[in-house]
Amino acid sequence: MPRFKRGVKFRFDTVRNVWIILAPEKLFMPDDIAVEILRLVDGARTTDHIVDDLARRFDAPRETIADDVVAALDDLSSAERYSYDPTPMGLIIELTHRCPSNAPIARIR
Structure with a gap:
């Protein structure tokens, strides 16, 4: 069953x-297909349940939806954001820590 790894959160950013x-230290903005x-x-639904739900909601062939869901979850799993028994991501932004002086790198001698 697909689920988010500990420390990874999926939410709507208002x-x-x-x-x-x-x-x-990362923020990912998935595309519309990945969001669906x-x-x-949720850690409770199996991949088959996810495929069935999407195929029903979008009135699409189950095989097509299954291919998309498995490819998306495999892609996300390989990026280690998920645990998967497993959409292309849109934009990846890396966040960096700054020292109190707002310099991007603090040097220690």
């Missing part, structure tokens, strides 16, 4: 008005 995945899949990832 500031950006988009769904995001928050991971340690990720909204069903």
Whole structure:
């Protein structure tokens, strides 16, 4: 059953008005297809349940949906954001820590 790894959160960002995945020191903004899949990832639903739900909601062939869901979850699993028994991501932004002086790197001698 697909589920988010510990420390990874999927939520709606009201500031950006988009769904995001928050991971340690990273922010991911999945595309619309990935969002539909990720909204069903709860650790309780199997991949088959996710495929059935999406095929029913979008009135699409189950085989087509299954291919998309498995490819998306495999892609996300290989990026280690998920645990999967497992959409292309849109934009990846890396966050960096700054020292109190706002310099990007603090040097220690």
